[in-house]
Amino acid sequence: MSAVTGPPATLGTAAARPAHRDPNVLRWLGAYSCSMLGDSVYYIALSWAAVQSGTPAQAGLVMSASALPRAVLMLGGGVVADRLGPRRVVIGSDAVRCAAVAAVAALLFLTSPGLWPLALLALVFGTVDAVFLPAVGALPARITGKDQLARVQGMRGLCVRLASVVGAPLGGLGVALGGAPAAFALAGLLIAGSVPLLISVRIRALPADDTAPARDAEPIPGPRRGARPGTASASSPAENPQADPHPAAAPAASTPTVSAPTVSAPPVSEPPVSERLDTSEPLDIPAPLETPEPRSASAWDDLLAGLRYIRGHRVLAPLMVAIALGDFGFVGPLNIGLTLLADRRGWGASGMGWVLAGFGVGAGAVSLLLAVRGRLPRAGLVTGGACLAGSAAIGALGLVLHLAAAVGVALLVGLLAGLSGALCGALLQTQSDPAYLGRVTAVASLVSLGLAPLSMPFTAAAIGAWGLGPVFVASAAVCGLGGVVCLAAPGLRRAELPR
Template sequence: MSTTAVIPAVPLERPAHRDGNVLRWLAAYTASMVGDSVYYLALSWAAARVGSPAQAGLVLAVGSVPRALLMLGGGVFADRFGPRRVVIGSDAARSVIILGMAACLLFTGPALGLLIATALVFGVVDALFLPAVGALPPRITTEGQLGRVQGLRGLAARIANVTGAPIGGLAVALGGSVAAFTAAGALFAVSLALLLTVRMSPLAGGARSESTAWRRLADGLRYIRSHRVLAPLMVVLAVGELGFVGPMNIGLTLLAQQRGWGAAGMGWIVAAFGTGAGAASLLLAVRGRIPRAGLVQSCALLGGAASAVGLAFAPSVVLAAAAGALIGALAGLSGAICGALLQTVTAPAYLGRVTSVATLFSLGIAPLSYPVTGAAIGAWGTGPVFVASAAVCATGALTGLASRVLRRVELPH
């Protein structure tokens, strides 16, 4: 009697956008991002009430100092103690700090010193939270779903940008700064509650080092510098952000003023940019994988730089909005692929430190180009500055295209 071998079926990998565990993490991340938007609006509103415009600007800027200075240390903490502990602890701290601020305002009213202290402490906690939350995706899903997770993360960021300001504005209208800070603290508490329900798996190769924090940090930087993919990818990220952030923030505002498009025109351009970026994130979330990811990432960044030049010389709001949508789509695709590649090629033991370096470039160093961009536009006008910034951005893209290893790197199936 003949027998037939039965081959066990291989379970299909659940797509990230249908995985309840990933969706709980996504909801937590979205609540946290919206909370950030509400917090900054509440802080700016309170600062504007008690101080001069210069003092209000100081309050908003002071929180970025500890975040930039301590970001790399936050990556060391995430790798040393595990990102789950760090992200839950820092999210809890953010909720307590902001709800405590709301309670203080309820009984004492806003004071410049109190606002500065809150911004400083929040910046310190953010320096721990951001690297840890960025290192979580490989622990909540499989390697083949990291592209989808980055797409979903991009969509969450767009949702936060669209909803955060209206929620904060409504809270201020109903109850002033107290209500706005309460709303932000409540959103952080919701994020914390959702994070506690997310299952996180340990990663192989994530053994803890008993060396000092400085040695672990130096070891992480050496790891990036010697890595065949991470080294050029970090250069692409850093140079691209440096050339892109200034024109698309302060530069866009000044461009709309000079062309007479007004706030409404700028709003259309920003909305088009967000739509394009959201579409790119949705594409990656649904497809999960882009062939020739390394090549596409650099080419998309190069196309975004060229579109920024088109925006600077657009003769009408309609064409400027079209350019904005193209910039959002290309830059959004480049950024999402970059995030997926960083998490795919990084050894588990270094995820926190690698994430902290990438976050430092995008949220810590790149915003320093704001005053430089503003001063340059005042001296030479928007056109030349947008062209120069696009050239900087293109230099990052060309660096990626010049790297044979980065051009050929792929996202996992």
């Protein structure tokens, strides 16, 4: 496939530009915000239509129909994102979701078909999410420099908070004005708004050794197979023993790596490339769109290679364990547990809303901090400490008796859990080889969105058997184990965000 180039861009200048001033990043952020707003409106419309068309039990089945394909297909979605390119996958995913929502909206306008189109729509969304989520996670590393990925993570967190705050009222307004069909139509329009913005986003090429088929080999010490003699590998330290033994603490390159053209090697008598080129000046090279190289390996081989890459990485392997423990200890208490807490304490739905608002304010403040600062020093150590402190706050939330105290504790949970979660996401982005980032994101998303929600019915059953306090404390202990893993793993504890 021939490469398609976008408008000329000075890569060195783009890399030096902060993410919040980079038009390319802002276009992606606008597309992501439109997509997340459309998702929020869609879920409001789906829940309302399902309740109106069937029994509560049937509505619950429709709302959960997307979970199964999302969990089953998530790892394969990471392979698709890495093989086809994240930008291409995100554009296709949003186009399919927009078409599906528009079709259901038209069907509901014309007739009353019952629950079957809603269930089918939920299945389509779950299937598309399985490829959309890994691609969204892999895309930031292809549109900005590594030193800006933490700032992008904070900006992305702000968009998620904005979508949750604005999306629900928009969905309710759509239902109030025109019922479920109008709300679905609004969701489709919002998702459609992301497509032209995504088309205008320009993608950086991967380094040459990351686009070669041999890059999917298991990361083992020694030079990467398929790399040309005399070229430096852009791989992680586990793959390249000649690299800095503590790359997390080393500053990121000021200019992004560009795929080298296929040329013959220079004569031995010529000086090295690093001496013949003046790297102090930015290279004026057009920014190419993503062009996947042909692969000899199968999709299954790619999946296994991604899992081996995570397992052998000194930061990502313990980070995945910490994310899993943190999510399993967090999801139950802050979802079903909080609902039961508000009911048994007599706070009602409004009280639960205030507690959720406190959590949202804390998490949003952390996202804003990361977006403004761009990085926090000693990120691995801070992640472990914030996870331990946040787990203590989760345990305390189940013991408070008064609403005002619960709001204050929830604010603290939002600050600490939001900090550890944002730093986990930033470390995942900055420590991963971009060529594996779709698969890495798929594993993290599978844990957070596919497996962790399964803990909610067990949390509810445990609260019924042993009460709120013991279950919140036990969940906090599980969450705290994630902080212990962060502090006990040397590679993760010493990990730094690029400067």
